[in-house]
Amino acid sequence: MSIFGANATEPEESSGGNELDGADGPTAVDEPADPDGPGTGGDPSDLDAEELVLGYPTAPEPVIDGESIAAEPGAVTALVGPNGSGKSTLLKGLANQIAPEDGSVLLDGRDVHSMDTKSLAKKLGLLSQESTSPDSITVEDLVYHGRYPHRGFFERTTDEDARAVERAIDLAGCGHLRDREVGSLSGGQKQLAWIAMVLAQDTDVLLLDEPTTFLDLHHQMEVMEIIETLRSESEVTVVVVLHDIEQAARLADRVVALKDGEVRARGPAEEVVTEELLTDVFRVDADVVDTDRGPRVTPIRARHEE
């Protein structure tokens, strides 16, 4: 179901993808969805963090101290914020990569921390910021790894695996790279391959940690188009950490702005991305102009006060 629920075969043609108004979706927290296993019903999944406290064993203070956040079902939520604001930590907490010190993350009403790792991985995928792989693995083999949670210990790949891999490669637009070795790819091509891998996982919820950072413009747009396709043609719930606030505004149905581990603003992009927010959260003076492609942000100067 999920990612490929709709015909998501041609990412290039995906819906121009700029009007945010069309996509306000079923608003925020709702439906204490059926707590049974994956694959039931066609409803988009929701992911709720409640009073989440996240930290690292080495740090005395938690990075995220009691925040609640709800990813809008079937839509794209962007997390933005300056370096060290806790975006990635929050994302890892949502993905159960860090055990919460307090609070909980509920995926369709079930605590992710108490879920079996494989059944969680069937419903929730995470693309980490830095991914390593052996250089000599081919793109296709890498994408096949995305099927790991769907396979039993001794099971070989099934036709369903093959279909999921094909669709993922298609959607990520890396068919031409299929037989290349990952070590020979450029950074942008690598990122597409990794996105294909996490798409092959075929999850209801997809968490992406800075998928566009360090990519050239072309590949940034490729990645954004993939996310736009997911938004418009599938019911996947996407949470994406983005460095570029303009990208976030353009891409996301909802934007959550973090600073020092606190949520400072949340809501539709045009409400969140404002000059005040940029001053408050990012400590820059900036011009924000509404255009028909969403808000345009022109940073003017950094603020140096206290």
Place this chain on the structure above:
Amino acid sequence: MTGGETRTDGGSVAEGEGRTVGGESPARRPGEGNRLGWLFEQRLAAVIAGSLALVVVAGLVQVSFGTYSMTVGGAWRAVFDPAILLDPRWFLNFLLGEELMRAATGFQGELPRLARETLVVWNIRLPRVLVGVVVGMNLAVSGAIFQAVTRNELASPFILGVSSGAGLMILLTLVVFGGLSTFLPIVAALGGSVAFLVVYAIAWKNGTSPVRLVLAGVIVGTVFNSLQTGLFFFADDIGVVQSAIQWTTGSLTGTDWEQVRMALPWTLVAVTLSLAGSRQLNLLLLGEQTAKSLGMSIERVRFALSGVAVLAAAASIAVAGIVSFVGLIVPHVVRNLVGSDYKRVIVGCLFVGPALMVGADVGARLGMSVLTGADAQVPVGIVTGLVGGPYFLYLMRRQQNMGDL
């Protein structure tokens, strides 16, 4: 091992060809009727063939030469002596031991007499070759697993304290508890396994990590090695010291069918498990985070795979002592030849490991008499080090990117 085919990293043209020939096209892959298609991938097939050839040649040399000398033809005839090959009782006798053979077949009389040459080959020389094969397999597979689990290119079967634990127990048995020396193989294997558990316990702190494991291995290794070296001072005669050195450097001298019987069952278990675990190993290579987010219970898998690797290492220690370098170098050789897919790496190791081990044992058994005319053997561990070191150097100079882990 098979000469010039070594692949360079990063996709040269020649390699691209290799990929297409052997590579699975998406359409074929899932439905492909034969599950073992990947085995016939060109490079892997070449590695297997080359290694087999080496084992056969080295094995032939081993059975032909020695104190009782015979012609190569005579040795061949002895190996294929129908008196043995066509008599399952002999096989059972060798593989299960005389008692089990009698129990299984109900045979009570005397086994038929064999020709003298057949006797020498089958009773003395061939089992040594087989022990070499088994030890080579175990060490290579064990090293390959540890290199993936610790994501460390310098990992060997002995990185997590196994060799130092085994070494310490060997010395303790020989020097202090002389009464236990009949159980030496088992005591050594147990010492290695216990040391591994100690390493794991030290490394554990809300889970482990590759670096913590390796560091804990260094800690345990340092302490145990000091104790082991200290014990040498309490050895009162040279015989004990020589025996200790033989065990701690690894030797196939005097190995017999009994050693084959001892190691074979564990080897089968370890090999099966490591083949079954190859997909997990592949996933571990993608890094802990990715493995975790794909739903792997990483601590459980890491411990289980390490356990398999320790089992393999222990089986080889029990029959041959601590043979160094094989487990470090063979996985590198194989990866350089067949790429990083662990299914292929493990299969490659099953062939290249024996090739190196049996080849090195030729030097260990016959080298001294060729060089000096003296009728003496050196521990095979010395030869694997002498052969492996320079070859490793050659690989290192040749490759931009050694490990590709």
